[in-house]
Amino acid sequence: MTELTLLHQGKVRDIYTDRPGEILLVASDRVSTYDVVHPTPIPDKGKVLTALSLWWFEQFADVPNHVLSVTDVPEQFAGRAMRCQQVEIVPVECIARGYLSGTGLRAYQQSGEISGVRLPEGLVEASQLPEPTFTPSTKAPVGQGHDELITFDDVVGLVGAETAEKLRSLTLDLYTRAAELARSRGVIIGDTKFEFGRTPDGEILLADEIFTPDSSRFWAAEEWEPGRPQNYLDKQYLRNWVETTDWDKTPPAPELPAEVVAETRRRYIAMYERFTGNTWSG
Structure with a gap:
């Protein structure tokens, strides 16, 4: 198995490399508001973000982008990773x-x-x-x-x-x-x-x-x-929920209630389905 090296961990995405000049852009289920990551993940969020981004990249195929493949990725990242050209x-x-x-x-x-x-x-x-x-x-x-x-x-x-x-x-x-x-x-x-x-x-x-x-x-x-x-x-729904709490928008961010997680997930999936015309299958 090719060794993976973690290059960077962002608020939502992790960047690995396993080949010279290429990266694996992996979308996690993490969610942030006001630039701070919450400890509670949103199930399927990484896959939805990846699928929707890929759909939009296809709509603008005339604009050069960094995507090389969505199938040539390690099995553990399937569905939520893109193999991309490494750029600055x-x-x-x-x-x-x-x-x-x-x-x-x-x-x-x-x-x-x-x-x-x-x-x-x-x-x-x-x-x-x-x-x-x-x-x-x-x-x-x-x-x-x-x-x-x-x-x-x-x-x-x-x-x-x-x-x-x-x-x-x-x-x-x-x-x-x-x-x-x-x-x-x-x-x-x-x-x-x-x-x-x-x-x-x-x-x-x-x-x-x-x-x-x-x-x-x-x-x-x-x-x-x-x-x-x-x-x-x-995601404004989630930001609006945050405004109802007494969190001061500095780390650590609060845990998210189950109903907020479920509604946030529903909204992500609804946007994928509305734009693409496809039914989300996970």
Whole structure:
């Protein structure tokens, strides 16, 4: 058996290598809120995230990504792992926002802008933005604080002007195309985030996960109404539960009740089924 070497353990994913230039990206059943991992897993979550990401990668086959195989993986990781090209992850969380929510809403309420982008006055929670907007953030290591919004100029300072332009263009193009597809399924993608990697020869590849309940805000389109919280179809349900506790959002995170685990699992599976049209079989 080929020896596995653990390279990195993230909030949700573990990264192993067993061959030069390749990694195994393994999605666990761990779940985090506010950048802290809860001690209670969500059954099947890793498999759902992997299957849904792969479906989205197939929809955007014209955008180069790091996936090499989903079958050439160790048996113990079957269904929740992707064999990928090893890349240098760009140190920027690439976020596209089409609507005002979460961190973006709080930034707008404080300054009238997000990541240095000035927005019209009078917007409220869940308002649609005039156009999809690139609002990058830092990438905080696990257990070392929270991601912070940065400006496009900050991105230029981190990765250079050419790469920054590429990241912004890819982020907004992917969001725009996915938002249209999601609308046809009755889903609004409020915002989403991407990770990109750089190959040794400088090519930028789409990496990690895309358009999952972990990386995106999904709302029921038929119930969308600006000015109030939306009918969330994503992990926001779990964040909302956390807000009912007295947890201060610093480690350790609280255990999750059985009913919260079951409802979170149901929502992940429901999004997989709504987008793909397939029945979840586990």
